[in-house]
Amino acid sequence: MTEEERTVSVQQVASRVGWGVLAAYLVIAFGVHHAFPFYIFDMYSMPAAESVAPLAVRDARGEVSEIRTHEGWRCATPTLPSFAATTAQCGTIQTVEARDKDDLNWIAWHSGNGGQPVEIIRRIWRIHDGAAVSRDCAIARCEVTR
Amino acid sequence: MSQPHPNDGWTSPASRRLVRAVLAFVAADGALDLVRNDLAVEAGAKPAPHPLWLLEFLRTHRPVLLVLFLLSAFGLWRFARRGDLLAGALACLGIGVCYETHTAIYGSIQAEILTGGACLFGWLVGARVMRSARRVRDVVAEDIGGFYGALGVFSAVYVAAGLSKILRTGFEWADGGMVRYILMAFLPAEDSPHARLIQFLLAHGGITTFLGVFTLVFELGAVAALFGPRWRALVCFCVFGFHVSLRVLLGMSSLAVLVLPLAFALPWPRLARRWQEPEPTLTVTHAGLRASGLRFAAIVLLLTALAWLTPVRFWLAIRPDQILRPWDALGSVAAPSSTARAPESAAWGPPSTDETALLGPIHPGATLGGWRVDQIGVPGDSRNLSVAISKGAATARLELVPTAADMPRAFRTVGDRNLYITHATATDDPAAAANALADALAPAKR
Known part of the structure; x- marks a missing residue:
């Protein structure tokens, strides 16, 4: 069996999917700021008023x-x-x-x-x-x- | 809990189906709320046409939104029941159109509905990546990919919130000032146990400071949900507790958004020893993983380029002269009172000394991004510091509005002001002028 044909459990690699999606969402969201389904949720990020x-x-x-x-x-x-x-x-x-x-x-x-x-x-x-x-x-x- | 599988991530086929169903419910609940709002209130004053024709059509033909919602709800049902990714994707698209139409009507941002829709989107992406890697259709494997895709977005939502705070104000949130601001905003007018609880918190700065620090820590720490099942449970219960406190103190947080972190936290069907199914051992080849990863990376690069390099923000930025502000909606309320307010003057007043200092070298006759500055001041119809610009026959207005929580989506934020493009007679050129103004003002605010 070649290296390419070797298999790995789906459960073992599934978290990589999560990491990839998390990173992608952040990068795209900070670009568009707010366009469904992307948003940076900055509604309370402004300086506090008195x-x-x-x-x-x-x-x-x-x-x-x-x-x-x-x-x-x-x-x-x-x-x-x-x-x-x-x-x-x-x-x-x-x-x-x-x-x-x-x-x-x-x-x-x-x-x-x-x-x-x-x-x-x-x-x-x-x-x-x-x-x-x-x-x-x-x-x-x-x-x-x- | 049953004997853990060697690859146990504290999930099971039944628990993942539960998360899939919860996502569908949360997305449908949010979309229903949007459409209900849009259908219930009739416009008073008719705003100027929205530049995006689809949103303008839906804004002026709102019963179509109901049809769109019903079709999306059917798609969500198929997604929840059978893991039908195509139905889920079409439903997500339909909900997205409903959401953007609502924003075009009201100008407001609906964070909770976005959370549900984004997690649904994350599930669809994760499931598709897993299907692409295995090259066969298998609902169980797609559910595993979908679960982690949705979890990735769920974490990203809170990380984004934390990063936004850090990027905008550094670690000011940690001093508790913003917590006090939010508590005051929701302080009940009448004396009540609720009002006394908030007054107690406001009187004890140490508690509000702790809440500010905790908010930053748990938001940025939400990334830990991907470290493993124990961390996932901890993060999700923190999120649940956060939203419970928002509901108790501020009356915010819907039931739907409370259910979502609980669904991710633990494999409830396994804990209840119900619907026990063996966790299948599913495999994927290294070649399949690499190919799928490259395809995913290529798509993400393309979307990132679109997000950062094209004027998406301009196309979707709210134009306050085009939205139905809540107070505009009251034009439909019958009025017997004889007290009539004088119409607001359209004449421009001069800027204040501070506003003149803010604008620095920007003056009538100057050039911004190829546009000519015609006038600077405070128009009577908006009362916001404004810059009137023109380019040939095209005209527009750039308005600088002091920021407040939950303001309509702005084109850009410069220091403590949101920059809006209003009264535009062209659809794409003003972005250059707005960017030039924001860039000119930005260094002065640092």
Whole structure:
């Protein structure tokens, strides 16, 4: 039997397949950055900001709650201000777009006749003396059913 | 566990079929989520046409996405049931088209769905490499190759995340600042045990620093999953624990992405002493291995050249003026309120002192990659530092947006800003101008 004809167990060489695929995926992914199925998963690789501003709801009594605890949304036209306009209104803010998208999709999918006036706010968090403190910036007026 | 096979990698025919089925489920679950989103929300403002005709067609004919999903789901079923690689490949392609259409609509990146799709892709590649090496079709051998191919991609996902952090910010993640940022972003507005838990973590910098260090170590260490079965189990349980913590603290991580590391970790059917099948001794010749390896290397070289040398990033980069941002979708919400916002002005304001310093030698009249710089400033319709360029009758805008987590896919990232190409009237030339701008700015940010 020649060297070429000699056999080896599939199980013994299978991990080489894994190594080859791992290396190939990394090299191609860092080239395209993001094209299915390649991605470098760098969504949290940027420098940490000192503050972050998720969306929230403030009712007429001043109580703040999560957007996804309300239904029957009805908002003023022409839609919420853009991210850039919000920045102009509230100062430079950082957000996590995944959370914004979930909140705003909730509003879109739970629309209704409104009834109770509320404000959509950016709750701007930062660390001060070891604790997270916040200030609120209203960005839009809406109504909710409950 | 049964008596280990001499070549035991802690897998069995049944456990590999289980992983194959889990991959199919995770991929289908992710695609269904995408298509459901795309069908549910109607566009408010109509964005400018997407330059890629297929994505533009699907974006404007969304019921076709449902048909595409159903066909892909059928392919995944055949892949899961019979190891049909062709059906799996077609399904993977269909899911990829659904994914890119979703991104074209919303501009967002869906990391979890990419993980499932990428691992499926890895299985298909590994199985095909093994079939090519053995030169005969054998589902058991293909499953072995597929398992390790999928495992390779599964590891690569986390290694890529870790490398991205290191390349972008060095070891800053290890100081816990980013962990605190993410915790604050998901801090509930109402007082609750969940909110108090996050406040506790934020008040103890040592814990968040530990979490930052642990994240870097386990992401870069994910490569150890290929060292052997014990390391694989350790890595997979770390990944599982990581995603459980994301789900508890942040409400992130779907059930599908929790199931995936568990499926890889241990041969569950063997542990349960169910579906015991002898592990067959399958062999491959050295000649077959070498030929298959050379073919694989050639394909990888070709794809690498395409990835690095062709403007793929430009073709697929998000143009913010073309995506349906979440707030744009609310144009469909009925509005009784009389409060109307004044339309935003299209006039350009001057850049700030910092922004002028950032742009350095770039000024109106300068040349970027063969394009002329017409204007620099902050347009009223976007409020982002922008550079208006033109080349003959073609025009475009280069926008520099401070980065935030999970932003839409940018053309390039320069320091702490994402560079987007918007309002383009041509489809390929602006890439040269954008690259020239990014290259001009990059040294100033180091």
